[in-house]
Amino acid sequence: MKTIAIITGASTGLGREFTRILKDKKEISEIWAIARHREKLDKLRRQMGPKIVPISLDLSDAAQITDLGHRLAQSGVEVRYLVNNAGYAKFCSYGDLNIADSLNMINLNIGGVVAMGLTCIPYMPAGSHIINIASQAAFQPLPYQNLYSSTKAFVRNYTRALHVELKDRGITATAVCPGWLKTDLYDRANIGAAKATRNFFGMTTPDKVARKAVADADKGKDLSIYGLYVNFCHIGAKLLPQQTVMKIWLHQQHIDPYSRPSQQ
Numbered sequence: 216m217k218t219i220a221i222i223t224g225a226s227t228g229l230g231r232e233f234t235r236i237l238k239d240k241k242e243i244s245e246i247w248a249i250a251r252h253r254e255k256l257d258k259l260r261r262q263m264g265p266k267i268v269p270i271s272l273d274l275s276d277a278a279q280i281t282d283l284g285h286r287l288a289q290s291g292v293e294v295r296y297l298v299n300n301a302g303y304a305k306f307c308s309y310g311d312l313n314i315a316d317s318l319n320m321i322n323l324n325i326g327g328v329v330a331m332g333l334t335c336i337p338y339m340p341a342g343s344h345i346i347n348i349a350s351q352a353a354f355q356p357l358p359y360q361n362l363y364s365s366t367k368a369f370v371r372n373y374t375r376a377l378h379v380e381l382k383d384r385g386i387t388a389t390a391v392c393p394g395w396l397k398t399d400l401y402d403r404a405n406i407g408a409a410k411a412t413r414n415f416f417g418m419t420t421p422d423k424v425a426r427k428a429v430a431d432a433d434k435g436k437d438l439s440i441y442g443l444y445v446n447f448c449h450i451g452a453k454l455l456p457q458q459t460v461m462k463i464w465l466h467q468q469h470i471d472p473y474s475r476p477s478q479q
């Protein structure tokens with residue numbers, strides 16, 4: 216029986232680093248690498264070798280995840296790692312996104328994570344790992360990244376509770392909370408909104424976060440946080456009132472919530 220890892224958003228950024236790390240594990244015979252754009256996945260296979268199985272899917276569409284479930288049922292594989300990494304942000308106010316755009320982010324960042332877990336868990340033996348990518352943005356409400364940070368708070372809470380519920384199956388679930396990473400996320404996030412995130416403190420590279428996340432998952436931890444700055448923010452968000460943490464965030468981002476967009 217083939218033992219595989221499934222990685223969503225595998226073609227670039229953080230997902231690409233998970234692919235690089237997990238393909239080197241002896242017990243993994245295939246990596247099912249998922250993203251929307253086939254050409255980037257084909258390039259990944261050319262660069263990382265034949266263990267990479269490109270699968271082009273839009274994970275904001277639950278029907279396409281159902282198709283993946285049929286493929287799993289027919290393939291007779293065991294899923295040793297599921298990395299739910301595909302996700303995106305928009306740096307803007309609630310009103311800069313229409314209903315379809317707002318729901319699409321929820322469908323991918325939340326719906327995709329839940330549906331992929333439900334699809335894959337039946338094929339995961341004891342000793343397997345789910346790694347769900349949340350964010351530092353999950354630690355507190357973030358005005359002007361309101362929707363994104365709320366989706367990531369869901370992922371963090373859902374994953375930690377899932378970790379407990381999966382104990383009887385011997386499967387672990389780890390919520391990964393990275394700070395700012397040098398990836399392509401910003402191409403999709405920056406939409407030219409009047410009030411938007413512009414300061415990216417403590418930015419690091421995705422390889423370090425992926426390496427720590429896999430090590431933490433292998434140790435059975437339910438939370439993975441890389442770096443002093445992000446750990447500091449994690450503790451600060453626990454100790455300070457949320458109103459205060461939001462004020463600090465707005466100050467860092469030079470955003471005045473009372474100013475009208477035309478005055479900026």
Ligand SMILES: NC(=O)c1ccc[n+]([C@@H]2O[C@H](COP(=O)([O-])OP(=O)(O)OC[C@H]3O[C@@H](n4cnc5c(N)ncnc54)[C@H](OP(=O)(O)O)[C@@H]3O)[C@@H](O)[C@H]2O)c1
Pocket residue numbers: 223224225226227228229230249250251252253255272273274275300301302303304323348349350351392393394395396397398399400401
């Ligand atoms: N970058 C940061 O500062 C940062 C910080 C904290 C957390 N994160 C989280 O880390 C994760 C990875 O982000 P990244 O920074 O590596 O971003 P990225 O470089 O933009 O990568 C996103 C990946 O997801 C895929 N993807 C996007 N929409 C998809 C969809 N609907 N269906 C399937 N695949 C989809 C993309 O490929 P296609 O476009 O071809 O679909 C790509 O492979 C995200 O969950 C993000 O929220 C990032």
